Amino acid sequence: MTVNKQIVLASRPEGAPTRENFNFVEAPLPEPEAGQVLVRTLYLSVDPYMRGRMKDTKSYAPPYALNEVIKGGTIGQVVESSEPNLRKGDLVSGMWGWQQYAAVNTCDLALIDTDEAPITAYLGALGLTGLTAYFGMEDIGKPKDGETVVVSGAAGAVGMIAGQIGKIVGARVVGIAGSDEKCAYLKEKLGFDVVLNYKTEHDMSAAIEKACPNGVDVYFDNVGGDISDAVLRHINRNARIPLCGQISSYNLEKPDIGMRPQTLLLTNTALMKGFLLGDYTKSFKEGRAKLGKWIKEGKLQYEENIVEGFERTPEAFMGLFSGDNLGKQLVKVADPE
Amino acid sequence: MTVNKQIVLASRPEGAPTRENFNFVEAPLPEPEAGQVLVRTLYLSVDPYMRGRMKDTKSYAPPYALNEVIKGGTIGQVVESSEPNLRKGDLVSGMWGWQQYAAVNTCDLALIDTDEAPITAYLGALGLTGLTAYFGMEDIGKPKDGETVVVSGAAGAVGMIAGQIGKIVGARVVGIAGSDEKCAYLKEKLGFDVVLNYKTEHDMSAAIEKACPNGVDVYFDNVGGDISDAVLRHINRNARIPLCGQISSYNLEKPDIGMRPQTLLLTNTALMKGFLLGDYTKSFKEGRAKLGKWIKEGKLQYEENIVEGFERTPEAFMGLFSGDNLGKQLVKVADPE
Numbered sequence: 001m002t003v004n005k006q007i008v009l010a011s012r013p014e015g016a017p018t019r020e021n022f023n024f025v026e027a028p029l030p031e032p033e034a035g036q037v038l039v040r041t042l043y044l045s046v047d048p049y050m051r052g053r054m055k056d057t058k059s060y061a062p063p064y065a066l067n068e069v070i071k072g073g074t075i076g077q078v079v080e081s082s083e084p085n086l087r088k089g090d091l092v093s094g095m096w097g098w099q100q101y102a103a104v105n106t107c108d109l110a111l112i113d114t115d116e117a118p119i120t121a122y123l124g125a126l127g128l129t130g131l132t133a134y135f136g137m138e139d140i141g142k143p144k145d146g147e148t149v150v151v152s153g154a155a156g157a158v159g160m161i162a163g164q165i166g167k168i169v170g171a172r173v174v175g176i177a178g179s180d181e182k183c184a185y186l187k188e189k190l191g192f193d194v195v196l197n198y199k200t201e202h203d204m205s206a207a208i209e210k211a212c213p214n215g216v217d218v219y220f221d222n223v224g225g226d227i228s229d230a231v232l233r234h235i236n237r238n239a240r241i242p243l244c245g246q247i248s249s250y251n252l253e254k255p256d257i258g259m260r261p262q263t264l265l266l267t268n269t270a271l272m273k274g275f276l277l278g279d280y281t282k283s284f285k286e287g288r289a290k291l292g293k294w295i296k297e298g299k300l301q302y303e304e305n306i307v308e309g310f311e312r313t314p315e316a317f318m319g320l321f322s323g324d325n326l327g328k329q330l331v332k333v334a335d336p337e
Numbered sequence: 338m339t340v341n342k343q344i345v346l347a348s349r350p351e352g353a354p355t356r357e358n359f360n361f362v363e364a365p366l367p368e369p370e371a372g373q374v375l376v377r378t379l380y381l382s383v384d385p386y387m388r389g390r391m392k393d394t395k396s397y398a399p400p401y402a403l404n405e406v407i408k409g410g411t412i413g414q415v416v417e418s419s420e421p422n423l424r425k426g427d428l429v430s431g432m433w434g435w436q437q438y439a440a441v442n443t444c445d446l447a448l449i450d451t452d453e454a455p456i457t458a459y460l461g462a463l464g465l466t467g468l469t470a471y472f473g474m475e476d477i478g479k480p481k482d483g484e485t486v487v488v489s490g491a492a493g494a495v496g497m498i499a500g501q502i503g504k505i506v507g508a509r510v511v512g513i514a515g516s517d518e519k520c521a522y523l524k525e526k527l528g529f530d531v532v533l534n535y536k537t538e539h540d541m542s543a544a545i546e547k548a549c550p551n552g553v554d555v556y557f558d559n560v561g562g563d564i565s566d567a568v569l570r571h572i573n574r575n576a577r578i579p580l581c582g583q584i585s586s587y588n589l590e591k592p593d594i595g596m597r598p599q600t601l602l603l604t605n606t607a608l609m610k611g612f613l614l615g616d617y618t619k620s621f622k623e624g625r626a627k628l629g630k631w632i633k634e635g636k637l638q639y640e641e642n643i644v645e646g647f648e649r650t651p652e653a654f655m656g657l658f659s660g661d662n663l664g665k666q667l668v669k670v671a672d673p674e
Contacts, residue, residue: 052604221599224597224599224600225597228597228599229592243599243602243603244603245603246599246600246603249597249599249600255566255596256596256597256599256600257594257595257596257597258594258597259592259593259594259597260561260562260565260586260593260594260595260596260597260598261597261598261599262558262561262565262580262583262586262593262598262609262611263561263583263586263593265580265609265610265611266580266581266582266583266611267389267611268611269610269611269612269613269616270610270611271608271609271610271611272599272602272608272609272610273602273606273607273608273609274599274602274603274604274605274606274607274608275606276606279606
């Protein structure tokens with residue numbers, strides 16, 4: 001008998017997540033109900049935002065419940081279907097999360113076309129990651145030709161796409177990342193104009209000033225904290241700051257103490273706004289078309305870091321907070337049949 | 338011979354402004370050139386934003402130069418004119434600032450109609466003050482019927498108008514002010530739903546939570562600092578935060594350290610934006626018409642605190658930072674002839 005291995009939230013992390021926060025459990029293979037199909041997980045996504053849902057506090061997405069499967073972006077193959085619109089063998093993306101099998105409503109699944117892009121792109125550049133970068137830049141950042149864009153967490157999955165969108169529209173793009181290897185990748189492979197290593201820059205504010213001789217028009221922020229304090233000191237009048245993530249504060253148990261940005265926003269008539277991908281669902285098709293076109297034209301590249309084995313999911317997730325990963329962090333669970 | 342008494346910036350304040358930062362000087366009566374008229378100051382305005390212009394740092398308005406007359410909202414009477422569009426005796430508003438007389442370009446003057454509203458209203462509810470509240474609410478705050486609006490610095494000139502605009506559109510309005518007298522005024526005279534005295538509330542966050550059972554949709558912020566930290570903890574999804582002032586930080590010499598709001602903006606997909614009245618000049622006519630209509634209908638009231646005597650201008654300005662003033666702070670320099 002096939003069992004369904006699952007990972008559940010055993011306890012809410014205090015500070016950085018640890019192995020003890022996760023439990024492996026075994027459940028019987030789920031039985032699809034009417035309107036559902038049985039899918040087998042091929043790849044799953046681990047993302048920084050999931051840390052937020054592990055807290056029991058008010059946020060845009062409800063907190064994960066204890067002892068329930070952790071939900072997130074997933075790609076799989078239909079292994080059993082009596083629904084007309086999906087057949088056995090179809091590749092699909094959805095949000096069933098950290099488990100080997102799931103019975104999923106067909107309306108919560110999207111078909112994957114591997115002629116368009118490699119399967120894993122549907123969890124990355126063509127998936128929630130790419131769309132997050134796209135809408136943050138399109139709706140809030142609005143970079144223009146000749147402007148200066150700074151991206152923090154630039155070697156992360158979202159950051160590297162946000163920066164490339166800046167280059168596509170003709171902006172000067174300055175990235176901030178956490179290793180010389182990442183900096184070299186962003187500069188040499190992705191065409192960022194300058195990339196700063198925050199771990200070795202002893203004065204980030206001075207480094208930003210030098211890297212942005214015309215000031216900062218768009219700051220696409222994935223990290224928050226001291227790095228943001230340094231960037232915000234150099235924003236221009238009418239700067240736009242899409243808040244995509246605040247990874248430096250996700251593991252904090254207390255309020256995030258540092259430089260209040262309000263005076264800088266006030267004196268520069270700047271805009272800072274948090275955004276949620278779920279608010280843009282009506283425009284996903286448009287966003288995917290734009291991203292897909294740029295990928296085909298070779299204007300948009302992406303990087304994946306794939307860990308092999310379902311058992312290594314907690315480890316892959318925890319690695320997001322050590323700043324080691326370059327690009328999208330995935331876990332490969334199985335090969336398609 | 339008539340002399341022109343002027344107040345110049347003698348030195349840049351470090352911390353709170355003091356009498357020593359200002360010098361009284363005497364200049365000869367200016368001679369209007371072609372396109373100019375000679376005006377005699379009747380009322381002048383002292384405003385918190387002026388503290389920002391006394392710093393020698395980048396901002397939306399250039400810093401005041403040392404040993405030059407301090408510019409700001411002013412009302413006066415034309416005493417000499419060879420220009421066709423202005424006659425001797427006309428009442429005008431402009432920005433010639435802290436001096437008894439000035440030769441001003443007619444294009445920088447607006448005629449005042451005292452049949453429409455009392456003369457001093459043109460420095461307050463119908464002037465830059467009222468327009469600041471109007472555009473902050475109209476363009477950024479966008480309060481809706483049934484929403485909750487919180488206004489800090491609610492007994493200040495801008496704050497009390499912003500709060501009343503909230504009431505006009507049907508929102509629940511919670512003010513924050515610095516004395517029981519001010520709180521009573523806002524509640525009883527202006528119809529605010531709740532007004533909190535930040536000097537006697539020992540737990541502002543709990544007080545805000547209680548005053549805003551449905552959370553905070555719009556936070557019109559005049560003060561920043563700890564008060565804002567407390568309000569921001571209770572913002573709702575898609576909250577809007579017009580940054581109008583940060584009076585708590587104007588006198589700080591160091592970066593403003595406190596709660597970084599980014600995580601709250603992110604998890605609530607909230608918008609925070611600084612704004613500058615000068616960006617709305619094309620809509621001033623529309624704004625004045627709206628404000629004037631509300632004043633005539635009795636929906637919008639305003640309060641003025643008038644100090645008598647040009648010599649007391651520095652004192653009136655310094656008083657803005659002690660939190661003593663209710664409504665618009667003006668200095669009466671002379672009566673019209």
